[in-house]
Amino acid sequence: MAVQTQTSKEGSEGLDLRDLIETIPALVLCVLPDGLVEFTNCAWQEYTGCSVQQANGTGWQTAIHPSDVAAFIDEWNATLASGIHFAAEARLRRADGEYRWFLIRKALAIAPARTGSALRTLIACEDINDRKQAQAQLQQTEDSHRLVVETASDAIVSMDDNGAIVFANPAAQRVFGYEPSELIGKPLTVLMPEFMRKRHEAGFTRYLTTAQRHINWQGTEFTALRKNGEEFPAELSFGELTRDGHKVFTGFIRDIGARKQAEDRWKEAQRALQMTQAELAHVTRVVTMNELTASIAHEVNQPLAAIIASGDSCTAWLASVPPNLDKARAAANRVIQAAKQASEIVRRVRAVFKKTPSDAASVDINELIQETISFVDYEAKRKNISLRANLGVGLPTIGGDRVQLQQVLLNLMMNGIECMADCDREPKRILIHSSLPNSGELLVSVADTGPGIDAENANRLFAPFFTTKPQGIGMGLPICRSIIEAHSGRIWAENNGSGGAAFHFMLPIKAPSE
Amino acid sequence: MSDPECIVFIVDDDSLVRDSVADLLVSAGVAAQTFGSATDFIRAERPDVSACLILDVELPDLSGLDLQTDLTKSGIEIPIIFLTGHGDIPKSVRAMKAGAVEFLTKPFRKEELIDAVRQALARDGEIRKQRSENLKLRDRLGTLTPRERQVLALVVTGLLNKQIAGELGTTELTIKVHRGRVMRKMKAASLADLVRMAGKLNLSPPPSYTKVE
Numbered sequence: 001m002a003v004q005t006q007t008s009k010e011g012s013e014g015l016d017l018r019d020l021i022e023t024i025p026a027l028v029l030c031v032l033p034d035g036l037v038e039f040t041n042c043a044w045q046e047y048t049g050c051s052v053q054q055a056n057g058t059g060w061q062t063a064i065h066p067s068d069v070a071a072f073i074d075e076w077n078a079t080l081a082s083g084i085h086f087a088a089e090a091r092l093r094r095a096d097g098e099y100r101w102f103l104i105r106k107a108l109a110i111a112p113a114r115t116g117s118a119l120r121t122l123i124a125c126e127d128i129n130d131r132k133q134a135q136a137q138l139q140q141t142e143d144s145h146r147l148v149v150e151t152a153s154d155a156i157v158s159m160d161d162n163g164a165i166v167f168a169n170p171a172a173q174r175v176f177g178y179e180p181s182e183l184i185g186k187p188l189t190v191l192m193p194e195f196m197r198k199r200h201e202a203g204f205t206r207y208l209t210t211a212q213r214h215i216n217w218q219g220t221e222f223t224a225l226r227k228n229g230e231e232f233p234a235e236l237s238f239g240e241l242t243r244d245g246h247k248v249f250t251g252f253i254r255d256i257g258a259r260k261q262a263e264d265r266w267k268e269a270q271r272a273l274q275m276t277q278a279e280l281a282h283v284t285r286v287v288t289m290n291e292l293t294a295s296i297a298h299e300v301n302q303p304l305a306a307i308i309a310s311g312d313s314c315t316a317w318l319a320s321v322p323p324n325l326d327k328a329r330a331a332a333n334r335v336i337q338a339a340k341q342a343s344e345i346v347r348r349v350r351a352v353f354k355k356t357p358s359d360a361a362s363v364d365i366n367e368l369i370q371e372t373i374s375f376v377d378y379e380a381k382r383k384n385i386s387l388r389a390n391l392g393v394g395l396p397t398i399g400g401d402r403v404q405l406q407q408v409l410l411n412l413m414m415n416g417i418e419c420m421a422d423c424d425r426e427p428k429r430i431l432i433h434s435s436l437p438n439s440g441e442l443l444v445s446v447a448d449t450g451p452g453i454d455a456e457n458a459n460r461l462f463a464p465f466f467t468t469k470p471q472g473i474g475m476g477l478p479i480c481r482s483i484i485e486a487h488s489g490r491i492w493a494e495n496n497g498s499g500g501a502a503f504h505f506m507l508p509i510k511a512p513s514e
Numbered sequence: 515m516s517d518p519e520c521i522v523f524i525v526d527d528d529s530l531v532r533d534s535v536a537d538l539l540v541s542a543g544v545a546a547q548t549f550g551s552a553t554d555f556i557r558a559e560r561p562d563v564s565a566c567l568i569l570d571v572e573l574p575d576l577s578g579l580d581l582q583t584d585l586t587k588s589g590i591e592i593p594i595i596f597l598t599g600h601g602d603i604p605k606s607v608r609a610m611k612a613g614a615v616e617f618l619t620k621p622f623r624k625e626e627l628i629d630a631v632r633q634a635l636a637r638d639g640e641i642r643k644q645r646s647e648n649l650k651l652r653d654r655l656g657t658l659t660p661r662e663r664q665v666l667a668l669v670v671t672g673l674l675n676k677q678i679a680g681e682l683g684t685t686e687l688t689i690k691v692h693r694g695r696v697m698r699k700m701k702a703a704s705l706a707d708l709v710r711m712a713g714k715l716n717l718s719p720p721p722s723y724t725k726v727e
Contacts, residue, residue, distance in 0.1 A: 294600045295600075297599065297600045298572065298598075298599030298600040299599070301599040301600065301619070301620040301621055302528050302530075302531055302599050302620060303530065303531075304620065304621040305531050305534070305535075305597070305599075305620035305621040305622065306528070306530040306531045306533075306534040307534075307621070308621040308622070308623070308624075309531075309534035309535050309537070309538040309621075309622075309624070309627075310533075310534040310537065310538070312538050312541075312624040313534065313537040313538040313540070313541040316538070316541035316542060317541055320541070327537070327540075327541065330537070331534075331537055331541075334530055334533060334534055334537075337530060338530050338534070341530065378572060378599070378600070381572050381577065382572075
């Protein structure tokens with residue numbers, strides 16, 4: 001180990017010192033007054049890879065990092081004359097070229113008097129690289145934390161377990177109007193209105209004694225108080241830290257007044273939009289139903305005919321001799337049945353004309369399709385168009401607005417009927433299809449055998465005021481789309497393989513409350 | 515109207531309507547039979563009695579008007595009363611032109627329906643009477659010999675026996691005998707009667723005799 005420790009022979013007195021120096025966990029040089037390095041310890045040679053000769057004079061200083069060397073030498077020279085203790089930090093080059101931080105200290109060693117030697121200078125270099133790195137890291141973390149706290153837009157306020165404020169960040173001034181320094185030492189309750197103070201104190205005491213949390217620490221809305229006496233809605237989240245046996249609570253307080261206002265305005269705008277959409281949907285519904293008056297009249301006249309005819313026959317059976325009561329009863333039953341049918345039709349028609357913004361319920365799509373077919377069936381027959389339904393079995397119900405969804409179906413069917421009315425192609429047919437393509441969605445398609453969709457119109461179909469009909473207002477499909485999208489679904493159109501257009505919509509299956 | 519020898523067929527896809535109409539007729543003493551579609555009606559075996567058809571214009575498979583056309587094409591003469599849920603002028607015009615007895619809009623009054631049915635059955639009775647009379651005449655015509663047919667054709671054009679004899683190259687006496695047999699076989703009471711029968715049978719004289727003074 002001690003291969004190169006000795007370069008100049010000294011007396012046995014020197015050996016003691018050297019042995020001693022070898023045990024020091026540092027790189028050590030012993031320098032004579034003339035600057036010659038008398039010896040170095042093994043650690044030095046192993047670390048730097050330099051020989052004693054190379055260390056002679058100021059040779060050992062070449063191991064110092066170029067960036068550190070100038071400052072080091074200045075300091076070194078300054079203390080050289082004064083002879084006082086010297087300590088400086090500098091990076092030293094290791095044999096492999098890597099630099100590590102060292103604390104370099106100088107001490108004057110007094111030689112035994114009989115050697116007559118002058119004072120020697122001992123230079124000890126202690127490796128502080130790891131410590132320094134840890135420190136730097138700590139500093140960095142601290143700096144970034146401070147940056148966060150100081151630049152945060154939320155107020156950050158800490159209090160001790162007495163409820164006194166021990167820290168407030170700059171944003172606290174913006175939020176509460178107090179200078180951070182003003183707040184230190186004040187009770188936290190100055191930041192809340194009177195009615196909250198008792199509650200806070202009771203809750204705080206309870207927490208300190210039971211350690212049970214009664215409010216959500218990750219975001220609670222409460223009313224806060226500004227210096228100028230203004231109350232405002234705030235969102236609070238906080239955490240606790242135990243330091244020297246004392247608890248410190250730090251809270252992040254956000255002024256959500258602006259956000260709440262924006263939310264309210266947004267909700268208001270949404271309501272207005274919904275109202276407008278409902279109005280528009282209602283108008284188009286009425287327009288569509290207007291086109292269906294013949295159909296509706298037919299629907300209603302059907303049971304009325306049954307009622308009158310059965311009423312007449314009932315009277316006749318009663319008047320016959322002897323009265324035929326069984327026949328009369330059967331006729332009366334038919335009257336009741338037909339009257340129920342008529343009132344059901346009236347109810348359905350009224351529902352369509354009803355002006356409701358939104359009414360979420362559980363909707364059986366197949367039932368709705370059948371009902372809608374009953375509205376347009378007559379209209380279709382009048383135009384020699386057959387209307388067929390191919391409905392999936394056992395489909396789940398969906399949550400939605402029955403009237404609105406019916407409007408979509410009505411629009412799509414009426415579009416199909418109208419586009420085929422003036423078309424010479426045969427057969428004229430509308431096929432309504434419902435299915436469950438996957439467990440989460442319901443698919444409904446309305447396909448016709450009409451002229452299909454022109455490529456140039458394909459992109460504009462759902463755009464407002466676009467229409468191919470002479471009397472159309474171009475709101476049917478945009479309303480269909482807004483209704484389907486309001487139900488979190490999607491609607492699209494395409495041409496059938498066999499000619500004609502097909503409109504499809506997908507609706508998610510979910511509870512009506514969602 | 516209590517004649518069991520007549521029946522009213524009702525074709526309407528609405529069961530309540532067709533049952534009510536049928537019951538109304540039965541209560542008035544008219545037999546009725548109901549069908550849910552035009553196809554059912556066409557396929558059904560119908561009794562050979564005086565009949566009429568009450569037909570809904572708006573049927574699911576074959577519309578009432580189409581059924582009317584089909585029936586006419588296949589030579590089935592049956593008076594039709596149309597019912598519709600919504601008066602549609604072009605349609606009623608078309609139906610009436612095609613020979614419908616009546617076009618009633620639902621809901622209709624009992625009297626309207628009964629009147630229309632009575633009218634329709636009367637028309638069918640007339641048609642059937644004509645048809646059976648025609649059949650009888652055809653049977654009688656069938657008993658004539660070719661020579662007697664020739665004589666019949668010429669007699670009804672108004673030619674005298676002598677002229678007929680000239681046309682057929684025989685004697686007046688022979689024609690007289692033939693003529694007597696024709697009158698007897700056709701059961702004609704007079705020449706006028708025979709002329710009427712010939713008209714019904716749509717007999718036309720041979721082309722060379724069309725121009726008669």
